Amino acid sequence: MTDELKPNLFNYDLSSLEAYFKEIGDKPYxxxxxxxxxxxxxxxxFESMTNLGKPLRQTLAQQCEITPPRxxxxxxxxxxxxxxxxxxxxxxxxxxVFIPENDRGTLCISSQVGCPLDCQFCSTAQQGFNxxxxxxxIIGQVWIANRELGFFQTxxxxxxxxxxxxxxxxxxxxxxxxxxxxxxxHDLGFGLARRKVTVSTxxxxxxxxxxxxxxxxxxxxxxxxxxxxxxxxxxxxxxxYPLADLLNAxxxxxxxxxxxxxxIEYVMLAGVNDSLDDARKLVKCLKGIPSKVNxxxxxxxxxxxxxxxxxxxxxxxxxxxxxxxxxxxxxxTRGDDIDAACGQLVGKVSAKAARHKAKQTGGDMEVSNAI
Numbered sequence: 001m002t003d004e005l006k007p008n009l010f011n012y013d014l015s016s017l018e019a020y021f022k023e024i025g026d027k028p029y030x031x032x033x034x035x036x037x038x039x040x041x042x043x044x045x046f047e048s049m050t051n052l053g054k055p056l057r058q059t060l061a062q063q064c065e066i067t068p069p070r071x072x073x074x075x076x077x078x079x080x081x082x083x084x085x086x087x088x089x090x091x092x093x094x095x096x097v098f099i100p101e102n103d104r105g106t107l108c109i110s111s112q113v114g115c116p117l118d119c120q121f122c123s124t125a126q127q128g129f130n131x132x133x134x135x136x137x138i139i140g141q142v143w144i145a146n147r148e149l150g151f152f153q154t155x156x157x158x159x160x161x162x163x164x165x166x167x168x169x170x171x172x173x174x175x176x177x178x179x180x181x182x183x184x185x186h187d188l189g190f191g192l193a194r195r196k197v198t199v200s201t202x203x204x205x206x207x208x209x210x211x212x213x214x215x216x217x218x219x220x221x222x223x224x225x226x227x228x229x230x231x232x233x234x235x236x237x238x239x240x241y242p243l244a245d246l247l248n249a250x251x252x253x254x255x256x257x258x259x260x261x262x263x264i265e266y267v268m269l270a271g272v273n274d275s276l277d278d279a280r281k282l283v284k285c286l287k288g289i290p291s292k293v294n295x296x297x298x299x300x301x302x303x304x305x306x307x308x309x310x311x312x313x314x315x316x317x318x319x320x321x322x323x324x325x326x327x328x329x330x331x332x333t334r335g336d337d338i339d340a341a342c343g344q345l346v347g348k349v350s351a352k353a354a355r356h357k358a359k360q361t362g363g364d365m366e367v368s369n370a371i
Contacts, residue, residue, distance in 0.1 A: 007064040009034065010136030010143070013182040013189075024063065026056060035188040038066060039143070042152025068140040074148070084144065088113065088137055092130055094167050096141040098149065098159065105149075106161040109141045111177055112168025117202055118236050119222075121267055123301035124167045132173040138180040141166075142190065162192065165200045165220070171207035181215050194218070200265065202237050203246040212256040219253050220263035220294075221246065225273050226281035234272070247285060254290045261290040261327075267298050268309035268317070279320035286326060293321055293328040 012020060017031035033051055037043040044066035046057045072085045072093060082098040094110040115122070116129035142162065149158040162184055164170040170177045177199065183189035184197050200220040201208065211219070223246075225231035231238040238246075250262045264286065268274050282293075295318055298308040309317075314330055321328040 008134075008136045009038065009064055009066045010068060010140050011134055011179075013135075013179045014186055015182075016179070020064075024059065026059075030056070032188055034060075035183075035186075039183065039189045042143070042147055044068070067136070068143050069137055071144060071148075082148075084141075084148070086141060086144065088133070094133070094137075094141075096145065096166060098145055100158070104160045105158040106163055107142060107145050107159045108163050108166045109138060110166030110168055111138055111164055111170040111173045115168050116172065117169055119202070119224075120234055121224075121269060121298060121304065121306050123304075126301075126303065129168075132176060133168070135176045135179040135183075138173075138176060139183050139189075142180075142184065146190070159190075160192075161196045161198070163198045163200060163220070165198070169202055169204065170199050171201045171204040171211070174207050174210065178214055181217055185215075185217075195260070198263065200263075202235055203241045203249075204237070205241045205245055205249045208249045208253060212253045216257060218260070218263065219250070220265055221250060222265045223282075223285075224265070224267050224269075226278055226285050230273060234269075243285070247289060250289050250291070259290045261292045264291050264293045265296060266293060267296040268314050269298050270307040270309045270313070272306065274309040274313050274317055276316060276320060279317045283321060283324040283326065291326060293326055295328060295330045297330065297333055299333065 007020065009017065009020075012031075014031055014035060017035065018028035021028050021030045030052065034049065037049045043049060046052070046060045046066075049057060052060075069086045069088055072087045074085075075083045077083070080100045084096045084098075085093055086096055087093045092113045094113060096110060097108040099106045099108065110133065112132055113130040114127045115124045120126075142159065145159055146152060146157075151157055151159070164177065181197060181199075184192050185194050194216045195218055198218040198220050199211065200222060202222045208219070211217070222235065223231075224235055225238075225243075228238060228243050231243055254260060254262055264282075266273075266282070286293075295314055297314065298306055300308070318328045318330060
């Protein structure tokens with residue numbers, strides 16, 4: 001909801017903001033000062049940036065802006081989970097979720113308006129797809145959460161972990177996601193350790209390989225099936241990037257990170273992918289790949305025909321993985337009373353009628369992130 005005639009400085013990481021200051025005829029080091037004001041102090045008013053000269057403050061106020069997205073509604077779950085509906089424009093909004101734990105606070109952020117991947121068990125995917133988020137709209141979610149949770153006022157950090165597991169497939173908005181990661185991990189931004197930032201993907205192999213070169217964050221794979229036939233059905237991007245190729249990409253990624261494990265996300269669908277044979281096949285798939293598995297109880301949403309596996313089935317599935325030496329947890333459902341649990345984020349999407357081909361390499365592309 002910004003004036004598009006003015007550059008929004010939320011769209012700039014350090015290198016691009018330094019280039020901007022050169023462009024307007026000022027010193028590149030001004031970028032470092034401005035970033036500290038925005039991300040350390042929560043200041044978006046140029047006049048309050050007192051270590052900038054008055055002429056520069058006036059110039060910046062005239063030529064650019066620092067405008068985050070706008071919160072429309074906030075919901076608070078009985079378990080402490082918070083969900084914000086964030087308005088982007090007249091027809092589109094996204095959802096962002098904060099999950100507090102005793103030892104950390106995890107913010108689940110969105111990277112697209114809707115999702116172009118047609119994963120049948122994900123409510124987000126059923127809403128359709130409109131567009132990629134700008135860097136400002138992605139990092140703006142983190143800035144808003146820190147403001148709402150009191151970080152800028154108190155200096156007490158409640159958001160300690162970031163997961164790109166909200167609406168959309170982050171690797172189909174690659175450049176803006178990378179710029180956001182730069183701001184999340186840079187000392188002049190939010191200063192998070194790279195292992196505290198996780199990118200979750202349904203398996204866009206070329207961008208997985210780029211990610212290990214461009215940034216060293218944690219990787220999560222929305223796998224959900226241990227054979228191509230089933231994965232083609234429930235995670236359609238598998239038709240473009242088959243299971244064996246995806247698992248090899250995971251091996252390459254872990255090798256680039258000193259064998260730090262990749263997280264495997266596996267939603268438990270009753271009678272679909274939850275048999276003991278499915279568990280044994282998953283063990284074979286993950287052989288030789290440093291990994292940990294999150295078993296995700298399926299969360300209902302209107303119109304779905306899927307059901308969640310019962311707890312006895314989930315535990316039996318988990319036990320087979322654990323016996324094979326694969327660290328496995330059953331993810332605790334959080335925020336389901338406010339539709340903030342995995343796979344339930346919907347926002348408001350003015351969906352495009354046409355979908356783009358999964359192998360398209362630029363702009364708004366189709367592939368789904370099932371969270």
